[in-house]
Amino acid sequence: MILPSLAHRDRDAREWMDDPGCDRETLDRTYSQFRVVNALVAGWHATYRRHLRPVLPRDRPATVLDIGCGGGDVARNLIRWARRDGFSLQVTAIDPDPRALAWARRRPPVPELTFRPALSRELVDEGRSFDLVISNHLLHHLDEQQFPALLADSQQLARVRAVHSDIRRERWGYLLFSAGTRPFFRRSFIREDGLISIRRSYTVPELRAAVPPTWRVAPQRPSRALLIHDPDPR
Structure with missing residues (x-):
């Protein structure tokens, strides 16, 4: 394998599953495998324990917004944990891609989980707010205008905390993901798109330089980074 340069973000690389004309069967298989990949590498159980559970209310259900929810596996796990x-959680999971929502809605329903085709800006315009705002593997998809717009929307939507989790661009992470996924995930976009995602993702210093001072960057293993915002209690 020829290791691409990871010195800079590859903003021009495009993931196969973002192509509206990509093979639908392969795409659906990719959504079904996200549950396994996220369980292995996304670190959401640790994120839940350290950054979400400590701020959950016990006297009422907490409202959660999952932006760019994809197949909805992260939202389902949070509800279960x-x-x-x-x-108790009440999760609104939004995604602008109807293909993702169609797949997610074919899975067994969870009473605490609602899927909706929407962008975060639409919920801001509606005056909505939530205790928690989260996303998984969304930041690296965004361009230079969408990235700050997402953070601004999150600040308006989150009453208690916003947590955006994404890949951290690292050489060893690229090598491990490439080697670890090669024998598996055939006939899906997991391996190819995962490597593209790493190339598109940020390093910790890049994230710190890109976000407003009210956001903090928390490195997380393996090869992860969290963006966290706590609204001013005043």
Whole structure:
């Protein structure tokens, strides 16, 4: 394998599953495999324990907005973990891609989970707000205008905390993902798009330079970075 240069973000690389004309069967298989990939590398159980569970209310259901929810596996896991810990969540999961929502809605329904075709700006315009705002593997998809717009929307939508989780661009992470996924995930976009995602993703210094001072960047293993915002309590 020829290792591409990871010195700079590859803003021009495009993932196969973002192509409106990509093979639908392969795309649906990719959505079904996100559950496995996210469980192995996305670190959401640790993120839930360290950054979400400590701010959950016990006297009422917490409202959560999942932006760019894809197949909805992160939202389903959060509901399950919270329920096990004695909390209740009401999650609104949004995605502008009807293909993702169609796949997610074919899975067994969860009463606490609602899917909706929308962008974060639409919810801001509606005057909506949520206790928590999250996203998974969304930041690296955004261009130079969309990235700050997402942060601004998150600040308006989140009453308690916003947490955006994404890949951290690193050489060893690229090599491990390439080697670890090669024997698996055939007939899906997981491996090819995952490597493209790493090339498009940020390093920790790049994120710190790109976000307003009210956001903090928290490195997370393996090869992850979190953007966290806590609204001013005043």
